[in-house]
Amino acid sequence: MTNYRDLATEFSLVFDLDGTLIDSAPDLQAAVNTVLSSHGLRRISMEETQAFIGDGMPKLCERALEATGGPAEILEVFYDAFKKRYMSAPAVKTKPMIAVRETLITAKGAAFAMGVCTNKSEPVAETILTELQLRPFFTDFVGAMPGRALKPDPEPLLLCAERIGTGDRRAVLIGDSIADVKAARNAHMPCILVRGGYTNTAPELLGADVVIDSFDHLFTALEQLAA
Template identity: 35%
Template sequence: MKAIIFDLDGTLIDSAPDIHAAVNRTLAGLDREALDLDTIRAFIGDGVPVLMERVIKARGLEPGQRDAMVEAFLGHYEADPATLTTLYPGVEDALEQFRDEGWAMGVCTNKPEAPSRAILKTFGIDGFFSAVVGGDTVEARKPDPKPLHAVCEQLGAKQAVFVGDSEIDAATAQATGMRFALFTEGYHRAEDVDDIPQDARFSDYDVLVAIVARLADELR
């Protein structure tokens, strides 16, 4: 079976503006100054608890406030997760082509599963994916390999090509032995994308289908 697994934030969707808004609502509730969008974008990728840990450090809050801040953030974010979020250009066309060519598709993200599914549904692309594993679906988050293995299991695939945008996704692919395609327009932290382990990279979804087909052939 041909299978492809996508990260979500920074890969299929540009969600940083909505995450930024929810973070600053959380900070406002604590009478703390807002953080700028670029700062929040750099904090995204390791799941909500780590996001809040980075916010706590940036604003000099107490580490013991993390759990309450996670709850507050999720309340703000899940109430309206897609007001400012957009699909990256070409995503829907690429998904349609993968579907037409018989690829099984899944999502593996550190975002909690419920808002992940809600966002996929909001953009009308939920039907493309037979499996969605979020940061709270299994007992581990990326870069632990368990979430990717869980997606493969749900897809009924022994192997897959993983598409993501960050060092975390690259490390997850390495941990599972999967081929990795890096979307360079997402939320990676490296100044030079050559520093991120990858089998291929792309900035335009128009070329992804050909890239993934090549990577999949290398797995045979």
């Protein structure tokens, strides 16, 4: 196995969650559709669900209501019901993306400092990471909390980089969407995008430093950044 310890002394790794580390769309769709049905609204498709993910759970609910013709005035009630339903079963069909676990094992062995920065509710993110047995790979994680800005604001990304002990290393954001690219730019960090996530725009058009097909290519991308 290749030794990536030199890269680990140069970079710390901050990962987006939904669409990057995990495929969470099936459980999000199930929760949204349960609440939509309770209000007599149509269910949303998987394609719609994936398009609505990325800017936090309240925004997901807002987009689902708008797409199905639901009245905006029920958004607060809708979100509360969604949150209760989703938090009761956030990792039934959710699973790690291709090659994620193997890549994290290699990165952990090379002593990379690693964290997660997500727009998902922090307690929900912790539950999912724990249930999928991914939590031990990460020094810390930052999610949505009252009073905390969301990506593309740089605040959560910078906080995560600090918490994982980036120090003199360069923090790199690994994500899947334009929100990740913008957050990285706002935080003056390089960004690697992974194909197969939740974006309607081709990743190579979003302005990332490197685009990779899967996590199998993460270390090659880091070598490109180091060159």
